[in-house]
Amino acid sequence: MRVMAFVLAFASAALAATPAAAQEAEALRRELEQMRRQFETAQQEYQKALQALTERLQRLEARPPAAAAQPATVQAPPPSQPTLADYARPREPFALGARRGPGQLLFDIGIVGDFTGNLTQRNVEKADRGTFAGRENRFFPREVEVNLFGRVDPYAEGHVRFEFAEEFEDGQRATQAKLAEAYLTLLTLPFGTRLTLGQVPVRFGLLSHLHREALPQPDPPQVLLRFLGEEQFRESGAELSWVLPTPFYVEALAGAFDGDNEAAFGRGSLRSPLLFGRLRTFVELGESGALHVGVSGARGETGDRLRSILAGIDLKYKHTPDGWRHPLLTLGGEALYSVRDALVADEATFAGDTRTRRRLGWYAWAEIQPWKRWAGGVRYDSTQFPVDPGREWAVEPYASFMPSEFLRFRLAYKHTERSHRDGFNVNDSSARIVDELLLQATFFLGAHVAHPF
């Protein structure tokens, strides 16, 4: 006992005399403990794997040995007819989840529901010339999209988007389902390049490629509607992206597509493809400000096999004060210049002639978001019509309320004026001046890809 007390006293004295050694020992003990835990975790994983292999072996051994005993030259008996149970048994790829565990080797699924309400004057409804033509004074599913996306293999990823929406065509309203996007992206190409193939959103300008729920206001700007149509700018073909090895961000895009756009490029053939190019850069103005600048160009043919060229410049600025989770101020705008050949009939001789129409349109918006849940802003549109004479302008103040990241409500008032009645005087009603209330409700379910700046 006295010996033990002596040893303890000696050890205590030694420890007190060498605090550095004690600290080092403590550190080593902790590291040892950490390694022990890692070892135990690995051991448990190996045990699980061994258990699984053992069970698999037992199942194999439990099978009748007849097949293995047969000589190789003996022909296998004809396959029996599959039973109902065989049909019901999950097979690849449906069995992947069950075999590997939930969430393994499966792609991501996301659903976005975007519903829009529109209130406007009776004459606008009668003329079917509101912002959402044919759906005036209605609350309707503007876009319910199902997104499926994920890695195909180490070299590529795939995206598929189905879209369900209430459409108005030929005087009829109907809910339509369509394949909105489906494309493959090759990720591992050299020199900082990436190739996208399939039916892709063409990244022309700031907003034309965005899904409707990602637009900053409930409706797309007038110039995009007039120059590119109500459908977004989606095309079948290939797009090459190159992020230049520069100290600042420069992305160059080039693409060749069929040309299926309803308004500007409807040729629909690779014999006369729609060619597209874009250059965009980005400048940080201190820690709070950031400016994005892009230029785009596209050249193709219309459905009448006539020349169509579109050029655009776009800007976006965001000011996010230090420590804020959202921007306080967002400014954005885009100008488009269209050169389009059009068939024009001479009223006197009724002879057709091709004329070149040069048209300009632009929009700009400002938005402030002083609180996380609330944002408000205003957009101004001004555009000529791509072929017809005249112009229209619109102003649209709006407010957004976002209870969470996955739910958003927007309310907007939009006033539109057109310089001509032509084209807007339908069914004995004029829609030259339009006042509308727009309500938008959007929800996000499941996986959702982050939107870049």
Place this chain on the structure above:
Amino acid sequence: MPRLLRGILAALSSLGVLVAGAPADATVRAVASTPDLKSLTELVGGGLVEVDALARGNQNVHDVEVRPSLMVKLRRADLLVVNGLELDGWAEAVVQGANNPRLLVGGVGRVDASRGVPVLEVPAGRVDRSMGDVHPQGNPHYTLDPQTAAIVTANIVEGLTRVAPADREAFETRRREFLGRLGAAQARWTKTLEAFRGARVVVNHNSWIYFLSRFGLEQAGTVEDRPGIPPSPGHLARLIQQMRQERIKVLILEPWGDRKLAERVANEAAARVVVLAHTVGAVKGVESYLDLFDYNVNALAEALK
């Protein structure tokens, strides 16, 4: 027009050749998604590694805007260290925009720092958004437990070794030295908070469970009703009542949190708000991973007195 286009393309190409053809550095270019991981990578990489971070210290690392300037950082990087567990899911969009195949999931330059970390609060059963911005793989704020640094730095060293195998020994040596210093510091932090073992605190966001668990403190509640969802008045009233009844003295807030709301709750409950650094660089003077705990331990001990 074609001449102009050719001129622009030629200029861009020559610029690209100039930059790409510059002599290679002796260092590994690493980028970490968060400042914590940047600091840990610097600590094990030393002068052999040039490290940058995507998120800044004053940002909430859950919500980082995907700016093209972040893509530039990844465009030339050899290594990307991510937190994982869906804390920095936005980093995937940055990788996508950078066109750097080395940094893709499964790529040679990709490090998931959470691999092997004992994760807390992994939800059992069904998970959906009614639970708020919940992390299905568990609470992702593991770097706030200094004990996890051994695993995290092991993952980082493994990644660094993949891209610079010749420097493995140097990385290992620096890691051992760092863990030695961390162990000594942790003994000091434990001693500082020993007097408050078992104390119950309220937090703004559920990011402190690793820190509190490591030092023997208990999380009594959160100001956020559910992660990422602003609290309802009813939830706040219940929380204030609980704080009064249990005489909870401290409410921990991140610099990005709602200070006014936190102070209102604390005042109602006769408690005080203490702002702790949720990551390196979140408050002035917290420049490294060791500074992070020095600051947080001292600030919390002061508040609990």
